[in-house]
Structures are given as C-alpha cells and as structure tokens.
Amino acid sequence: MKYFLNGYMGAGKSRIGKLLANNLNYDYVDLDEQIELIEQTDIQSIFQEKGELYFRKIEHTVLRDILEKEGDMVVSLGGGTPCYGDNLEWIKNVSDAKTIYLKATVGTLTERLFLEKVHRPVISHLQTKEELEEFLRKHLFERAYYYNQSDVIVNVDDKTPEEITAEVMSKLE
Template structure:
C-alpha cells in the first residue's frame, strides 16, 4: 500500500464522498484540502473568495497543498477542483510520486445535475442562472482543466457507479 492517495477532479465529481469511504475501507486518515484551508484561515472558502479574491485563494491553496503533502501519513487527500490547475500545484502532486493521484472523471451532464442544486454554496458557479448556463460553464471549465487532471497517475470514470464501486476500482489501481 502507498503512503497516501490524492483525489482530484472537477467540483461535484465525488472527491469528498469517495475520499471518506476510501479512507474508511482502507483504514487510512482522511483530509480535505478545502477544509484544511478553512481551518487554517479561519474563514470558509466562500468568505476567502469574497473578501480576499481568487488570486489570494489560489496562492494560499498552493502553500497549503505543499504543507499538507509534507504532513500527510497514510491518508487520502481530496483536493479542490481547481487545485491541480494553478501555479506549480500539478508538478507538486506528480513529484509526490509515492502518493498516487486519481482523477475522478465525471461527465458534464452528471456534474451539471449534481451541482445545480448546490450552486449557491460554490463561488465559481453561483452566478449561473439556468441548468443550460451551468452546463456550458462546466463544459468550458472541464475542457480547460482536463490537461491538468489527465496528468494524474490514474483515472476512474465515475458515471453510473456507486461510491463503493469507485473505491474498489481505486484500490485495484493503487495496490
């Protein structure tokens, strides 16, 4: 078994749900980078975005990614959807080669369906008004980000799979 497993992918792909279950089934610790940032900054991600802006957030996100990778031990780390796409974050993730990274690839339609009901809690998509507008935004974003996501060690397609099925597939890939 590897020391740590890093989950990445677009928001709504299941990083947190899958990560928590993966940690339980594999007797590992679980860490969500966004939760870690909120704890360290004493603010929610939404508050950081609205008071300090995305540039500030992306800067500290990279710092906290580095910090968390140094401190992780026998853990599953779920990244924010944008984490791999900014600064040198993906290089940092790749360089941590004893820690396999897994891209949870989810279709645009499935992401749109999952995210529409919770868009107000997500600063990057809160501005979208209709399902079509959200779908178009997600499609553009996933297209831009996939070049980073696809550099991960492994890829698991999540559509039409239960959390347990995804976890089992990840464990087969990383063991």
C-alpha cells in the same frame, strides 16, 4: 503512501476520499476543509472577501504543508488545485504519491451541481442549467490537460460511492 483525489467540483472527491481512507485505514485530509480551518471562514467567503488569487495562494501553501507530512493519507484536492501554479508538479514529485482522477461527464456534473450552486462560489452566479452546462464544458476542457495526467482515472457516472471506491481500490493494487 499518499493518494490525491482530483477532478471537477461535484465529482465526489470528498465522499470517495473518506470512503477510500476508511477502507485503507489511512488518514483523510480535505484540502478545502484545511483551508477553512486556517482562515477561520468558509471557501465562499474567502472568494467573496479576498478573491480567487488570495485563495489560490493559501491553497498552494496548505498543499505544500500536506506534502511534507509523514504518514499514509488520502487527500481530496479542490477542483482547481492541480490546475494552478506548480501544484500538480509538486504532487507528482513526491515519491510516495499517486493521483486519482474522478472523471465525471458534463451531464453528471450539471445535475449534481445545479441544486447546490449557491454554495459553490465559482458557479453561484449561473442562473440556468444551460448556463451551468456551458460553463462546465469550458472549464472541463481547460482542466482536462491537468486531470488526465493522473496515475489512475475512474469514471464516476452512474456509479454509487461504494462502486467508485471499489474501482479505485482495484486500480491501486
């Protein structure tokens, strides 16, 4: 079985993905980390030096490679992965795959992302919490269509990573 965690940046996909994989005794794959290994640089540099379109093409290729791999795994997708090209369609066409949406409100995401925005190329230019919140509202509205097609949806607001992982596990049974 392959479980694909999606949701906006800051929702906890990497943290929950590692915990979930550990609990299930599955392999763990972080899509962004795989891209960084292949490109031998960080995501922020890829965005700055080669642009988002280049990044999305690489992301699609790496995702396809992961989909073709055998074995049980938990995969943390990038926040935009299911929203670009035919990525979501490819994931949903895999017979042994389920998608899990880690759903966070704009308020939760604003608080989580404001302090680390310098490391997030998509939001690094935003100066105030108000600008970030407005940006997140717009992006979440645009991406909700894709995220809400997930097989499992778990609200992550005001929950510990362990509580979120337990809730995900209960919905997979």
